[in-house]
Amino acid sequence: MSDHQFGNQFMCSVVASHVSHLPTTNLSFVWIAPPAGTGCVNFMATATHRGQIIFKDALAQQLCEQGAPTEATVHPHLAEIHSDSIILRDDFDSYHQKELNPNIWVECNNCETGEQCGAIMHGNAVTFCEPYGPRELITTSLNTTTASVLQFSIGSGSCRYSYSDPCIIVSYAKNNTADWIQLEKIRAPSNVSTIIHILYLPEDAKGENVQFQWKQENLQVGEVYEACWALDNILVINSAHRQVVLEDNLDPVDTGNWLFFPGATVKHSCQSDGNSIYFHGNEGSEFNFATTRDVDLSTEDIQEQWSEEFESQPTGWDIVGAVIGTECGTIESGLSLVFLKDGERKICTPYLDTTGYGNLRFYFVMGGICDPGDSHENDVALYAKTEGRKEHITLDTLSYSSYKVPSLVSVVINPDLQTPATKFCLRQKNHQGHNRNVWAIDFFHVLPVLPSTMSHMIQFSINLGCGTQQPGNSISLEFSTNHGRSWSLLHTECLPEICAGPHLPHSTIYSSENYSGWNRITIPLPNAALTRDTRIRWRQTGPILGNMWAIDNVYIGPSCLKFCSGRGQCTRHGCKCDPGFSGPACEMASQTFPMFISESFGSSRLSSYHNFYSIRGAEVSFGCGVLASGKALVFNKDGRRQLITSFLDSSQSRFLQFTLRLGSKSVLSTCKAPDQPGEGVLLHYSYDNGITWKLLEHYSYLNYHEPRIISVELPDDARQFGIQFRWWQPYHSSQGEDVWAIDEIIMTSVLFNSISLDFTNLVEVTQSLGFYLGNVQPYCGHDWTLW
Incomplete structure (x- = not known):
């Protein structure tokens, strides 16, 4: 029950429960309506079958009092100019009439606003279909003094496209002149794909009276434009106000925190606590994602593990076409490596042992006080090569127009590059000769995957499916450090047998199988994301139609103390603890937890095992024979x-x-053994409610084909209040394949079914062991031995 006028949320306990061994199509119960004015009542349903949740908190019925207003969907206003975070933004859905907002656009020749070509990103777009032209769109005068990039989406959508139509020129003009200066020439759409362009603005395009123009090149006499094209989600970011924290509970939404979220509305949905960003899974949503503004996550605490500052000629490097100097000014500090010679221009590091690294960084510039690049033919490719493999692995392409001033490049070293011998290379595609299209690099260094202090974190709530079964629905959590030009997963898992890098037991890909209800997720941010301009994106990668999902309560910034122990919401003011927990890090609980467990799996009902928070993919049976006694838990x-x-x-x-x-x-x-790397079992422990899982032991798929008693001595940080243990098989082929089983789980201060002797007590030794022709006495430099 809720009263949205005052923002209060009320939740009742279970009002009816029903157990049946026969199929049931309806359920009857008696209820009492709340007082008048309370609002609508939602009846939610949860169903289980043999301990497995079929659906949880699904909306079964909503009853509203007569005359009560229905809940209104919030359509955030994403058309604005000159705010703290935005210089210009327009999604063409926010103006109250189906036309251009006159406060943002001063001229539009032969264009229409609407869905003439379907969805380019989402909803309306500015469409150019008139065959004779001219085709042109011009912004109002803007103060771009603190602008960084111009971003927009272009495509032909469901309209016709052409391989021969003239190009589209993106230009700027200053002080209301007609002298348009080209920023970029873009080929007219030649397929149905939508392309997001990000153009870095040169210093000359920054001023107090600047306009931007999109114009298709003129036709020859007697010709016509064959195709249509459309613009959507146009954005110029204000980089003057750097924010070190992003915190939004969406009540109400702060549009300054978000760039765009095509396919979504802001509303109370999926039984959320207040508003959420809700993706409804309707037709016409070609792109479903939510992107935050840039957040300053830089830290002074970064300690590089290997670096080269190019103050002198480095040894072991493969360098062609460069000199050490200051021809392009100071890049990071002191001297730099400047690529200005004729012929090939390339640099490669020596082969490095990257098994402990997760982030490659360097400073890069093209142009500036040196001769700039002229086209994408002058771009510089960044790639990696591992010993024993012929192919190169492309990491990024450094655009000629994107690095007019020295900038940090931060790239993820993925698990497939974490090898004993990997090298990194930069190579320019083409250039026009000596001292032309010059570029320079400085301070080449690598960092571990995670910072030692875990200085920053992201926390959010996510719900995939909103209580309904939606197989195949999947969301990727990604980040970008170059204003959205390229994206990487925030974390990629690295597991024994299939990855040589540091152990990382989770990736930031979330599937509906595991996140069908509301889940709060807390993630320490990797070094690669700790830059001055980092933005985060939740992107739907599974089928869009019919697949609903929502996010809520987002926090990005400095880490709260101990991540609130996984039992609280992180805010800019510290931890807001869950009910039953308190303390600066929510580390104190009002209840006690078991100090001893002993489980032999005698019952077939999985829901009867109160010592376990989650049992997935298993049954109690003799499927793997007798392990300790009777049945076992068989996965x-x-x-x-x-x-x-x-x-x-x-x-x-x-x-x-x-x-x-x-x-x-x-x-x-029937107990078919695992036969591939990654199909073994990992034993983890967590002291922060599953935010971090530390590896205790790995049980290889090659062994343990007979029942074996395993005794693990707990490390110090696994011996504390609020600990959890997890047995997990990361991969398996399918049902009935790669089977494993466990039985007789005991957490104790002494070992059972074992003998522990140090031979100092002769009575204990003689009572525990029988031996012939042996003596217990000091021997071979040891205190007491049996020899």
Whole structure:
């Protein structure tokens, strides 16, 4: 129940429950309506089958009092000029009439606003279809003194396209003159794809009275334009006000925090707490994503592990066409490596052991006080090469027009590049000779995947499917450090047997299988994302039609203390703890947690195991025979396979003991053994409610084909209040394949079914061991030994 006038949310406990072994199509119960004026009542339903959740908090029925206003969808106003975060922005859906906003646009020749060519990004666009021209769009005068880039989307959508139509020129003019200066020449759309262009503005395009123009080149006499094209989501960012924190609970939405979210509206949805950014999965949404503004996440605490500052000729590098000097000025500090010679221009690092690295950084400039690039033929390619592989792996293309002033380039070193021998190279495609199209680099260095202090974090809530079953729905969480020109996953998992780099047990790809209800996700940010201009994007990668999802309560910025222990919301003022927890890091709980567990899986009902927070992909059976005694927990189902304990107090414990089996050697067994790297089982522990999972042990797919008792001595940071343990199989082929089983799980201060002797107590030794012709006494430099 909710009252949106005052923003209050009320949640009742379970009002009806029903258990049946037969198919059921309806359920009856009695309820009492709340007082008048309370608002609508939502009846939510949750269903389980043998302990597995079929759906959770799905909206079954909504009843509103007669005459109560229906809930209005909030359409954020994304058309504005000269705000703290935006110099110009228009999604062409925000003006109250189906025409151009006269405060933003002063001229539009032969254009229409609407969906004449379908969705270019989302909703309306500015469309040019008139065959005789001219075709032209001009902004009002803008103060671009603090502008950085001009961004826009262009495409032909569902309209006809052409391979021969003239190009589209993007230009700027100053002080209301007709002297248009070209920024970029763009080929007219020749397919149905929409392309997002990001043009870096030169210093000359920054001023107090600047206009931008999109104009298709004129036709020859007697010719006509064959195709249509359209513009959407036009944006000029204001970089004057750097923000070090982005915090938005969307009540109401602060549009300054967001650039665009095509395919979404802001509304109360999916049983969210207040508003959320809700993607409804309707037709006409070719792109479904939400992009934040740039946030300053830079830190002074970064410690490079390997670097080259080019103050002298480096040894072991492959350098062609360059000199060390200051011909392009100071790039980062002191001297730099300047590529100005005739012929080939290329640089490669020595082969490096990158197994511990996750971020490549350097400073780069093309032009500035040197001769600039003229076209994309002058671009510089950044690529990597690993020893033993012929092909190059492209990391980025540094555009001729994007680095007129020295800028930091920060690139992710993905797990497939974390090898004992990887080198990084820069190579210019073409140039016009000596001292032409010159570029320079400085301070080449590499960093680990994560900073040692975990200085910054992102936290948000996400809901995929909004309570309905939507297989295939998937969201990628990405970041960009170059104003959106290129994007990388925030984290890519790195697991034993399939990755040589630092252990990272999660990626930032979220599937509806695992996130069908509201989930709060907290992620420490990697070094690669810690720059002065970092933006975050949630992007739908699965099918759009019919797949709903929503995000809410977003925080990006400096880390809260201990990430609020995973039991609180991080804010710019510190942790806001969940009910039942308190303290600066939400580290104190009002309840106690079990200090001892012993589980032998005697019941077939998975919901009866209160010592476990999550049991996925398993059943209690004899599917892998007898491990310890009776049945065992057998992981043989489709989907995710994991076992996570409830919160425990392991401060007085020393060991975690269990019996494990990874398949059977017998070809006739139903317990089919894993046979590929990555199909083993990982044992993790977490002290922050699953934000970070530390690896205790890895059980390889090659071993454990017979039941084996495993005793793990807990490290110090696994012996504390609020600990969880997780057994997880990252990959498997399908249901009934790559099976494993576990039984007799015990967390204790002493080991069971084992003997522990240090031979100092002769009585203990003789009671525990029988031996013939042996003596217990000091020997070979040891205090007490049996020899």
